[in-house]
Amino acid sequence: MAIPTIHRNSKPDDESAKAESKGNNREARIPHTLPTTPDPAAAKDLRMILDGQFGQIREEIRRMLDDEFFLPQVEGTLDENRDALIPLLERFRDGGYSWDSFSQANGGTGKADRSVIGLETLAHANLSAMVKGGVQWGLWGGAIDNLGTERHRRYIKPTMDLDLLGVYAMTELGHGSNVQALETTATYDPETQEFIINSPSPSAKKVYLGNAAKHGTIAAVFAQLYTPGVEESHGVHCLVVPIRDENHEPLPGVTIGDHGHKGGLLGVDNGTLMFDNVRIPRENLLNRFADVDEEGNYHSPIESQNRRFFTMLSTLIRGRIAVGGAANAATRTSLDIAVRYATRRRQFNSGGDTQEKRIIDHRSHRLRLLIPLAKSYALMLLHNEVTGRLYNQQRQINEEVLDLANPTEEQLIQSRELESWAAGLKVMATQHATKTIQECREACGGAGYMAENLLTVFKADSDVFTTFEGDNTVLIQMVAKEMLTAYGRDMADLSPIDMVRYGIDEVGDLLRRRSGLSRTVQSAIDVARKSNDNSIFDAGYQVELLEDRAQSILKSLASRMRNARKLEPTEAAKLVDEAQDHMIAAGWARMDSLALQHLVEAEAKLPADSPARPVLEQVRDLYALSTIVEHAGWYQEHNVLPSSRIRVARAAIRDLVDSLGPWAEVLVDAFDVPKAITTVPMLQDAGVDSPRYA
Amino acid sequence: MAIPTIHRNSKPDDESAKAESKGNNREARIPHTLPTTPDPAAAKDLRMILDGQFGQIREEIRRMLDDEFFLPQVEGTLDENRDALIPLLERFRDGGYSWDSFSQANGGTGKADRSVIGLETLAHANLSAMVKGGVQWGLWGGAIDNLGTERHRRYIKPTMDLDLLGVYAMTELGHGSNVQALETTATYDPETQEFIINSPSPSAKKVYLGNAAKHGTIAAVFAQLYTPGVEESHGVHCLVVPIRDENHEPLPGVTIGDHGHKGGLLGVDNGTLMFDNVRIPRENLLNRFADVDEEGNYHSPIESQNRRFFTMLSTLIRGRIAVGGAANAATRTSLDIAVRYATRRRQFNSGGDTQEKRIIDHRSHRLRLLIPLAKSYALMLLHNEVTGRLYNQQRQINEEVLDLANPTEEQLIQSRELESWAAGLKVMATQHATKTIQECREACGGAGYMAENLLTVFKADSDVFTTFEGDNTVLIQMVAKEMLTAYGRDMADLSPIDMVRYGIDEVGDLLRRRSGLSRTVQSAIDVARKSNDNSIFDAGYQVELLEDRAQSILKSLASRMRNARKLEPTEAAKLVDEAQDHMIAAGWARMDSLALQHLVEAEAKLPADSPARPVLEQVRDLYALSTIVEHAGWYQEHNVLPSSRIRVARAAIRDLVDSLGPWAEVLVDAFDVPKAITTVPMLQDAGVDSPRYA
Numbered sequence A, B: 001m002a003i004p005t006i007h008r009n010s011k012p013d014d015e016s017a018k019a020e021s022k023g024n025n026r027e028a029r030i031p032h033t034l035p036t037t038p039d040p041a042a043a044k045d046l047r048m049i050l051d052g053q054f055g056q057i058r059e060e061i062r063r064m065l066d067d068e069f070f071l072p073q074v075e076g077t078l079d080e081n082r083d084a085l086i087p088l089l090e091r092f093r094d095g096g097y098s099w100d101s102f103s104q105a106n107g108g109t110g111k112a113d114r115s116v117i118g119l120e121t122l123a124h125a126n127l128s129a130m131v132k133g134g135v136q137w138g139l140w141g142g143a144i145d146n147l148g149t150e151r152h153r154r155y156i157k158p159t160m161d162l163d164l165l166g167v168y169a170m171t172e173l174g175h176g177s178n179v180q181a182l183e184t185t186a187t188y189d190p191e192t193q194e195f196i197i198n199s200p201s202p203s204a205k206k207v208y209l210g211n212a213a214k215h216g217t218i219a220a221v222f223a224q225l226y227t228p229g230v231e232e233s234h235g236v237h238c239l240v241v242p243i244r245d246e247n248h249e250p251l252p253g254v255t256i257g258d259h260g261h262k263g264g265l266l267g268v269d270n271g272t273l274m275f276d277n278v279r280i281p282r283e284n285l286l287n288r289f290a291d292v293d294e295e296g297n298y299h300s301p302i303e304s305q306n307r308r309f310f311t312m313l314s315t316l317i318r319g320r321i322a323v324g325g326a327a328n329a330a331t332r333t334s335l336d337i338a339v340r341y342a343t344r345r346r347q348f349n350s351g352g353d354t355q356e357k358r359i360i361d362h363r364s365h366r367l368r369l370l371i372p373l374a375k376s377y378a379l380m381l382l383h384n385e386v387t388g389r390l391y392n393q394q395r396q397i398n399e400e401v402l403d404l405a406n407p408t409e410e411q412l413i414q415s416r417e418l419e420s421w422a423a424g425l426k427v428m429a430t431q432h433a434t435k436t437i438q439e440c441r442e443a444c445g446g447a448g449y450m451a452e453n454l455l456t457v458f459k460a461d462s463d464v465f466t467t468f469e470g471d472n473t474v475l476i477q478m479v480a481k482e483m484l485t486a487y488g489r490d491m492a493d494l495s496p497i498d499m500v501r502y503g504i505d506e507v508g509d510l511l512r513r514r515s516g517l518s519r520t521v522q523s524a525i526d527v528a529r530k531s532n533d534n535s536i537f538d539a540g541y542q543v544e545l546l547e548d549r550a551q552s553i554l555k556s557l558a559s560r561m562r563n564a565r566k567l568e569p570t571e572a573a574k575l576v577d578e579a580q581d582h583m584i585a586a587g588w589a590r591m592d593s594l595a596l597q598h599l600v601e602a603e604a605k606l607p608a609d610s611p612a613r614p615v616l617e618q619v620r621d622l623y624a625l626s627t628i629v630e631h632a633g634w635y636q637e638h639n640v641l642p643s644s645r646i647r648v649a650r651a652a653i654r655d656l657v658d659s660l661g662p663w664a665e666v667l668v669d670a671f672d673v674p675k676a677i678t679t680v681p682m683l684q685d686a687g688v689d690s691p692r693y694a
Helices: A015-022 A042-064 A078-094 A095-099 A112-120 A128-145 A148-159 A306-312 A317-344 A363-398 A409-442 A444-450 A456-467 A471-494 A496-501 A506-514 A521-532 A541-567 A567-576 A580-605 A613-630 A633-636 A645-670 B014-021 B041-065 B078-094 B097-103 B112-122 B126-147 B149-162 B307-316 B319-344 B363-398 B410-445 B445-449 B457-465 B472-493 B497-502 B509-515 B521-531 B539-565 B569-578 B581-603 B613-630 B634-639 B644-669
Strands: A166-169 A186-187 A192-199 A206-209 A220-226 A236-242 A254-259 A271-275 A276-281 B166-169 B185-189 B194-198 B206-209 B219-226 B236-242 B254-258 B273-274 B278-281
Touching: A042 A112, A042 A363, A042 A613, A078 A095, A095 A112, A095 A128, A095 A148, A095 B319, A112 A128, A112 A317, A128 A148, A128 A166, A128 A220, A128 A236, A128 A317, A128 A456, A128 A633, A128 B112, A148 B410, A166 A206, A166 A276, A166 B521, A192 A236, A206 A220, A206 A506, A206 B194, A220 A271, A236 A276, A271 A496, A276 B194, A306 A580, A306 B149, A317 A363, A317 A409, A317 A444, A317 A456, A363 A409, A363 A613, A363 A645, A363 B581, A409 A444, A409 A456, A409 A471, A409 A580, A409 B410, A409 B457, A409 B569, A444 A456, A444 B206, A456 B410, A456 B445, A456 B457, A471 A541, A471 B194, A496 B206, A506 B273, A521 A541, A521 A580, A521 B634, A541 A567, A541 A580, A541 A613, A541 A633, A567 A580, A580 A613, A580 B363, A613 A633, A633 B254, A633 B634, A633 B644, A645 B634, B041 B112, B041 B581, B041 B613, B041 B644, B078 B097, B078 B219, B097 B126, B097 B149, B112 B126, B112 B319, B126 B149, B126 B166, B126 B219, B126 B236, B126 B319, B126 B457, B149 B307, B149 B644, B166 B206, B166 B254, B185 B273, B194 B236, B206 B219, B219 B273, B236 B307, B273 B581, B319 B410, B319 B445, B319 B644, B363 B613, B410 B445, B410 B472, B410 B581, B445 B457, B472 B539, B472 B581, B497 B581, B521 B539, B521 B581, B539 B569, B539 B581, B539 B613, B569 B581, B581 B613, B613 B634, B634 B644
Parallel strands: A166 A220, A186 A220, B166 B219, B185 B219
Antiparallel strands: A186 A192, A192 A276, A206 A271, A220 A236, A254 A271, B185 B194, B194 B278, B206 B273, B219 B236, B254 B273
16 A cells, blocks of 8 residues: 655665664754744634635624523523524624625525635534524525525525524435435426425424424425326425414424434424424425426436436535534534633642643643644635635525536536535544643633533533534545545546656645645645655655555545456445445544645645744644544655654644644634634633632 | 563464454454354343342342332422432431441441442432442541541441431642641630631642531531640541531631632532631540540550551541442443444445444444443453452451551561452452543443433443542552562562472562452463463463562562662652653553452353353453453563464454343343433434334
């Protein structure tokens, strides 16, 4: 499996590094140690970089959220929790943000990016509100906006205004990830020109639906579409089905259930729907990508059933990006709280000190908080990029440059890459949230377990993020599949002569050539290659190391998959199953590299004299080296790095958290999480800044 | 840092293994693949091994728990949740289990092991009940039983009978882990022969106290003890302080607070206590290890204040063991639920199958569930061992062979080792619970997030286990400190001539000689050494690999610490802080090895013809190899294993989960978790065994 790479092991055993790491009380030194007195001005520049092109909208919403009004409930019954959310969404609507979810054609602003950033920022304070808003405007509203046509426009304004609360009814008891196998049916009856919506079996029950248990009156229902004379389903389509009458009672044939208590998100009224031959007008089919005429004939501008399905589903990516962004925001809030606690809580004195040490002065505490903090930087930057791309796509649709039903080959490639990045970002951000918020809770000890300090609330509420809007295990394999497709495409495109002409002898170079690396990142790599000293603190070399992992795994995966093509279906399926952890590893490696690349890009945008520059550099070092050390086994197994270099990287991580330790508050200041959220009770009571030692 | 060991790298690059792992669709083969049709009889033998010497008591309580009565509440107000626990504890009491917490001298059975196993087993069903029972009988009752004397005996019966609910008031707002720095004072007044209990500052507030917010009427309060004419505190002592009167109102001078909602354990009424010069009789000092006479003279059979403090605290280890055991039980319940869901839930079909695959038939699912399942086996066995040692200690106390105030040198060593194992087990079991229950939740997707399916309840309730009864970060360093002490002792004991005589040239051999390895494990190692083929499936070799990591880290740590001794206090403190992650790694490595050793021992106890034998063997392989691969970086960095061997180990893990996959239900059957708990709604609805494909 070893792949020859120009730079691999060019210093197979760096003797000086080895000597350094060998000493018991000496360590490999990082190039610079930051001043122990931080410069608060750095926070402003870091914030600018992190906010990127979305500074204004983020700033606007952060100011709105700086109000206890938005804090999550920690007490109260389920019913109280559910009703308490409505005023929050109204305040958000009054800020005008709901309109950003909708295309200009439907009277919205068409600013999909603002809508994503809006929900993301709301998640700093209240994940139930973010999810309920996401269901209402993003999923239910998004289905109408993206899958409907003029004739569904009348739903838009009341949806934006919260006068019509809607349900997005996709998942069924029997099928979550495998959406193509849904069981609910929509059968056309030409006699009455109606669709009959039916749940043919207990496992067809629609489940986990926000807005269903209490507030919703209408639903976008995904169902197998049947027309007269055609035995097979035309595939899964989406239809508008009213579920409650003017007295808020379930309509005839509609059975509504309540999921009751969940692991979190108590404010979101998740429920179930069953349909017993419910009739709706023909026009309720959201008919942008397929329609049934009065006689019952099926038409679609997209011929392949498979592509039609995935085109409809592609409108889901905004939700995925929003969930990733919200996971990031909740993580930043939690890190903000845990870091401030760590810089003020004291425990244990050392070596004759009368005053106890701040817990951040214990190295294990720096390691547990600063490594995820660095990753949160990378993820926020990557999220900006993906959201920007979503906006570009939306703009192309608004300007009618892009027709989703009929994209150009290049547009299709771009769309697939965006879908893949959105999926990967969602996986990475939500897994990071689950791990990091847990770590923050534990890092605040008993105080962290008290609900009033919010960490357990964010943990519980964000927990399902790894599952909904696409299960992480499934989504990360989508990233790998897109990599394989792109790899196959590029390999197919090139003749051996091309390969020689472009000097391409590596899958890595192929990926780079296509779309992988920006000019900034490429030039960092070029600098690293020219200097050839392979310093682990060199940005270009770090990117090479992370890309190397992605590309090696991809190449080996591609060769497995090539073998699969020759086999019988059953055998091939077995081989694919056996390659599953390989697929997952490939997807992760890709995302790790992308995140690093966006840190490198961000650095280049800082003014040369910014006090934030050396700080961001060390944040990038910390992210890069901790990722490499996390995969220390792989790097050695594949001869990419000798053991001496890994030891140096480990020592460097220790140095980096020591150097960044005093800057920890500056690093979270840059997130600018509203103080009304982060000023939790444990930061105001005598458990911190204890007067006994003041 | 490389340490020469006889067996290290004796096959520096196993060519055949390399060849095997190199192929893209071929993998290193495990020696045997289990039959794809499992033998249900294996579960019985596995259960016998897992239950060990505690089969009878576990069986007894499991039968009692097989009743919906014990299920955790998922709805209801805080108050309802709190009150609902009392009948559960009464049922437990009526089974006679509360009496196991108390020594024979105090009218109990003196069966500390039964008390630990009782609470552990209760945790299969209801962690709030386990914690509230632990506070009542283990902490409050344990303080009276272990720290009190005849004159406190009158509290015992009402405590056992739940007529007197007590609080264990140790932690303060300002001090949790650093107990020696508590601020609450107990000042003796010879005029009235009373102690005056006082909270001198806001940070002296007693916090997180179970039974305080609602049910408790009396507290065991830890305070700095002052006597007339002595300026300095005699250190932290424990005193009995009534907190509520007959009308259940706070007594004069006592201020009681309520923590309200927490991240979980809603049934436990955690609250706070502040004391404003509250007077209690002199006799309320728990005076087993120290007393104050009527005139105010302080006496103690233990001269060193430090040793006195740690002797008092040593009575805490029962609580730690119980928490570790409870974390294990909650994890087993969660794995039981997630495994049964995985074997019945279907999603995605493959290669032309009409029926969808069971999710356990996806390899990534096998990996995510079976690796933690194997570790749960190891942890249960280790827990049995530690609980057995606790019983032996308690028996020695009952038989007056051991006097805690005045132990022999050998008894002191034994006690310290028990404390260290208890601490390490608590860390390992609670971290495993936090990670695994989370994994189980995610592995059950949306259904896993519904509270009725209990996974989120177990996650939330067990979350604080990593914090209470000793923060994990602090406790794991205790393990390392005990290792260092033992190492120092052994090194000091031996002359160079001794070393030659015993053939000892290795810290590892030293540890082994002392107490590390049982005869069974030692003989497995001997067999491995003799055969010298270093198969990664060889139990003895696996133990050697895990011990090697523990010993190498310890040796390097010891050499760092030796350097620290020569430095100024401030410099030494810095060096100790810099070694902190090293300490943590040493503690973990030790526990990993201990857990494996107990798997090896368990195997030896199975009859040779037991159908469980090959299964348990592969469970042990899976635990050992996944632990090695988790530290793949370390093994290569320190030249213990070449990269080819790590690749073989990775391939073997994949083979092992494939082989064990069909046996997954047998593996959880062996836990014998009562069906009334594990038969959650998602295992009974149409989301599993979907009729569409039946």
